[in-house]
Amino acid sequence: xxxxxxxxxxxxxxxxxxxxxxxxxxxxxxxxxxxxxxxxxxxxxxxxxxxxxxxxxxxxxxxxxxxxxxxxxxxxxxxxxxxxxxxxxxxxxxxxxxxxxxxxxxxxxxxxxxxxxxxxxxxxxxxxxxxxxxxxxxxxxxxxxxxxxxxxxxxxxxxxxxxxxxxxxxxxxxxxxxxxxxxxxxxxxxxxxxxxxxxxxxxxxxxxxxxxxxxxxxxxxxxxxxxxxxxxxxxxxxxxxxxxxxxxxxxxxxxxxxxxxxxxxxxxxxxxxxxxxxxxxxxxxxxxxxxxxxxxxxxxxxxxxxxxxxxxxxxxxxxxxxxxxxxxxxxxxxxxxxxxxxxxxxxxxxxxxxxxxxxxxxxxxxxxxxxxxxxxxxxxxxxxxxxxxxxxxxxxxxxxxxxxxxxxxxxxxxxxxxxxxxxxxxx
Numbered sequence: 001x002x003x004x005x006x007x008x009x010x011x012x013x014x015x016x017x018x019x020x021x022x023x024x025x026x027x028x029x030x031x032x033x034x035x036x037x038x039x040x041x042x043x044x045x046x047x048x049x050x051x052x053x054x055x056x057x058x059x060x061x062x063x064x065x066x067x068x069x070x071x072x073x074x075x076x077x078x079x080x081x082x083x084x085x086x087x088x089x090x091x092x093x094x095x096x097x098x099x100x101x102x103x104x105x106x107x108x109x110x111x112x113x114x115x116x117x118x119x120x121x122x123x124x125x126x127x128x129x130x131x132x133x134x135x136x137x138x139x140x141x142x143x144x145x146x147x148x149x150x151x152x153x154x155x156x157x158x159x160x161x162x163x164x165x166x167x168x169x170x171x172x173x174x175x176x177x178x179x180x181x182x183x184x185x186x187x188x189x190x191x192x193x194x195x196x197x198x199x200x201x202x203x204x205x206x207x208x209x210x211x212x213x214x215x216x217x218x219x220x221x222x223x224x225x226x227x228x229x230x231x232x233x234x235x236x237x238x239x240x241x242x243x244x245x246x247x248x249x250x251x252x253x254x255x256x257x258x259x260x261x262x263x264x265x266x267x268x269x270x271x272x273x274x275x276x277x278x279x280x281x282x283x284x285x286x287x288x289x290x291x292x293x294x295x296x297x298x299x300x301x302x303x304x305x306x307x308x309x310x311x312x313x314x315x316x317x318x319x320x321x322x323x324x325x326x327x328x329x330x331x332x333x334x335x336x337x338x339x340x341x342x343x344x345x346x347x348x349x350x351x352x353x354x355x356x357x358x359x360x361x362x363x364x365x366x367x368x369x370x371x372x373x374x375x376x377x378x379x380x381x382x383x384x385x386x387x388x389x390x391x392x393x394x395x396x397x398x399x400x401x402x403x404x405x406x407x408x409x410x411x412x413x414x415x416x417x418x419x420x421x422x423x424x425x426x427x
Contacts, residue, residue, distance in 0.1 A: 006366050006390050010376060011209035015217060017225035018197025022376050022386055023212050024204040026369060032106045032205035033369040036116055037099040037377040039200075040193035042171045043233070043310065053180035057137065057173015058189055060093040061181065064133040066100060067091075071122030073115055075129070081111065095167055096310045097381045101373065106206040110215065117219040120199070123190060130183045138179075141172050149249055153257045153318075153420045160243050161259045161314060161418040164234040195226035202377045202386075204369040235312055236261055239415040251424040253300070254321040256331065259418045262315045262411045265308035265382045271395045272407040273306040273315060278354035279346060279404075280304070280337070281317075287337055292319065298330040310382055315411065327421065341408035345401040355396050362392055 011023040041059050048054035069075040082089055087104025102112055145151040155170045162168035192198075203212055238261055263269045280288045281304055292299045304317035319334070321327040365371035366389065376386035 006363060006393060008366075008372070010386055011213075012386070013209075013213045013216075015196065015221055017221065017223055018195070019216070019220055019223075019225075020200045020380065021213060021216055022200065022202040022380065023207060023209040024202075024369075024372050024376070025207060025209055026204055026372075027206045029369070030106050030206050031103060031369065032109055032112075032203060032207060033101060033103050033373045034109075034112055034116070035099060035101040035202045035373040035377050036120070037097050037200045037202070037381060038194055039096070039198050039381050040098050040189075041094050041096045042169060042173070043095050043166045044193055045166065045169070045173070047169050047174060048177055048180075054174065054177035055181050055185050055189070056169045056177040057141075057171075058181055058185060059098055059193075060172050061133060061137050061178075062186070062189065062194070063091045063093045063098055063100075064136060065125070065129065065186070066119055066123065068129045068133060069124040070115075070119040071124065072118045074124075078115055078119070081115065085111065087112070093171055095171060095313075097378075099374075099377060101370070103370065109207065109212075113215055113219050116201075117216075117223070120194060120196065120220070121223040123194075125183065125187055125190060127183055130186060134178065134181065137172070138175065141175055141178065145170070145172065146175075149247075149251060149255070149422060152249075153247060153255065153422060156245055156247065156420045157257050157259050157314070157316065157418060160245055160420070161261060162236055165236055165311060166233060167309070167311065167313065192226050192228060195228070196220055196223050197225035198228055200377050200380045202373040202380075204372045233311060238411075239413060242414050242417055242419065244419040244421065246421050246423055248423045248425050250426065251422060253323070254327045254424055255318070255422040256321070256327060257316065257318045257420040258331075258334075259314035259316040260411050260413075260416050261312060261418075262306060264310060264312045267312075269407050269410070270306075270308065271392075272399050272403045273411070274358055275351065275354045275396065275399055276341065276404060276408065276412075277304070277306050277315070278357045279341075279350060282354070282357050288317075288334065291337065292330060292333060296333075297322075298325055298333060302334075308382055331419075335414060338408065338412040341412065342405060344405075346404050348401065351399070351401055351404065355399070358396050359393050362389075 013021045045056045045058055046054055047056050067078055085108045087102055089102040091100040145155055158167055262273055280286055288302050292302055299319040300322050302319040306315040307313040321330050375389045379388050380386045
């Protein structure tokens with residue numbers, strides 16, 4: 001196999017308040033990608049108990065509120081100034097983190113740093129803004145979950161696959177918690193989890209690292225950190241028996257969503273699970289796509305992924321069954337393919353192909369400013385080591401056919417899965 005390598009200098013600096021700064025110098029374009037990631041996702045929330053209301057969904061709510069004005073830059077000013085200076089921004093929330101990024105001309109770095117540091121320290125958490133954005137998120141919940149079959153199935157999968165761990169609830173939150181979240185909850189959450197000590201800023205582009213560190217010391221250095229206590233959550237038990245839940249809704253097509261409880265992202269089994277994803281799902285010649293979609297068609301399509309997490313997460317699969325075909329037969333064939341991975345060694349050729357696919361994706365991701373920022377930020381949060389991205393190729397190359405068999409035997413068993421089955425009903 002051809003030897004590939006990913007390597008670029010990552011300049012690291014930590015402010016006294018705990019803010020981690022990562023800089024990649026790249027003068028190929030007069031542009032900058034600026035990424036601020038907080039270790040604050042739905043994992044850091046709590047659901048309703050007998051003693052108090054829950055705050056599930058508050059992380060995603062903050063993703064909305066962060067664009068609604070700070071002490072220095074009022075409502076709408078952040079986007080207006082960014083876009084009028086040739087830039088754009090976006091954000092996303094997951095179970096483990098919330099990330100905000102901007103892409104803009106390198107000449108505007110000081111402006112962006114000033115705006116970003118202001119909303120980290122002086123977000124304008126008014127009652128009017130809070131109530132307005134909460135209604136926006138509740139409407140998003142209605143559209144993306146309550147009135148969406150795929151959204152409902154996804155929510156149900158995690159709800160039933162997890163019972164003791166906070167991955168149990170959805171990123172968008174339970175509606176009963178969204179109804180009861182208060183402005184005081186938001187102010188407390190902001191003070192603790194939006195602290196610089198809980199954030200990673202990654203910057204890639206036409207910059208000088210030393211100049212960036214001085215600028216960020218000036219703009220962020222006086223923001224107080226917050227000593228966040230380390231929380232260890234209970235893990236779900238493996239192989240406790242298959243869970244199956246039926247969802248009956250007006251629909252034309254039968255759908256299935258299946259999740260297998262796997263390891264956390266920094267576990268040594270992670271590279272083998274990534275390779276299994278390629279073997280089973282990547283491209284028309286992959287095992288599941290070739291067999292179930294093309295060779296002996298039983299499903300319209302099939303997809304899935306192993307979700308890296310700070311804690312053990314799911315390897316999920318989803319497929320849709322056309323009219324006239326049996327979903328149970330499709331599930332049987334699907335299960336047989338996973339069992340084959342545990343019973344028989346994959347060929348060296350198939351393993352090498354999967355490794356090549358993964359390595360190609362990794363190299364491509366790290367060929368862009370945005371990809372570099374996203375990877376080193378994510379690796380900092382999940383693995384506590386941004387430079388681990390440079391070791392991933394070797395970790396994939398070291399996986400053997402025996403490793404694939406071992407990992408499939410451990411995780412991809414019927415006793416270790418949760419199934420959500422959509423049964424179409426007439427409207």
